Amino acid sequence: MASTIGVLALQGDVREHVAALEASGAHAVPVRRPRELAAVDGIVIPGGESTTMDKLLHVFELFEPLRDAIAGGLPAYGSCAGMILLANRLEGGVVGQQTLGGLDVTVRRNAFGRQVDSFETDLVVEGVPDSATDPVHAVFIRAPWVEETGPGTQVLATVGSGPAAGRIVAVRERDVVATSFHPEITGDLRLHRMFVQIVTDRG
Template identity: 55%
Template sequence: MSTPVIGVLALQGDVREHLVALAAADAAVARPVRRPEELSEIDGLVIPGGESTTISKLAVLFGVMAPLRARVRDGMPVYGTCAGMIMLADKILDPRSGQETIGGIDMIVRRNAFGRQNESFEAALDVKGIAGEPVEGVFIRAPWVESVGAAAEVLAEHDGHIVAVRQGNALATSFHPELTGDHRVHGLFVDVVRAYRTAESL
């Protein structure tokens, strides 16, 4: 089977780091995505960390919010880190005025729950579906998940707070695996994309 093509939403945030991590994760082809027509050329999408309100506003401005919601609703694999987790939440506990989400995971997320930039930290995490040593989680103004619905699966917790969730083809983490050189979480997402492509081709 041909190599999956995975986009990184390139409106704001740490886009380059995700492109590097994806390219290193099981030979996925990674490319930036900014426009609606580029969504039709990819098999999955990463929504990077950054500032969720800015990403939301730019997604609307660039015309990608509505088609992205439609593709996620139709089952396209999507992975959000930090701000990307907020973007994939069906509900934000404390949204900014006018802030929208893509949705796709039945969870309630609290923005900046772990504190400000100067309170950033790292923690070793046991992530369901990731074999071997714990994953090193980098938390930068990170959200956490207040609660999940029945369809969502908790993959990891830190200090009693949910920090990784999966629902179907949608994956979200509070932390930034793209900053550590450990590409196993991206590899997990590539596996989700491959399975999706296989099912689509049947």
């Protein structure tokens, strides 16, 4: 039986993530309410605008249930703004901006958008099959990057060249994964398949 994976459906690339998860073998559902969150085996937090998503999480009374679910072991994957929301620590946030936590990392908001500009590049991503010979094409749109990681956080990918060379753009800690980039818009399903497998293995 396929795992049920929710996509936080308050803002951002919701339909794209739902389609990618379905194509990767999961049953994907939008999540807007605590009762919908309670019915999923994993959660995807899409790209969008992190401060708006923070506000909407509180409006829809989802912030605390989602934070508690992730702290309790619910597998989670965040892309772009999702990475910001999953970080324990944030640089460059607006006053009062909160994160859900789940990753022992410091993330710098809008690092690529303001400092290096949005761009595309190919990446080798640990845990993604064949990425050493068939790299993941990564699209960065006003994206964050990871400034530092804690001892329990695994770095999955760094930028290989250019002004952002060496910057950390994909991480994993236990069953929580985050990327600075947007795999849901490129047609490469390998990251979604990896997350579906994480959820399946946990189940």
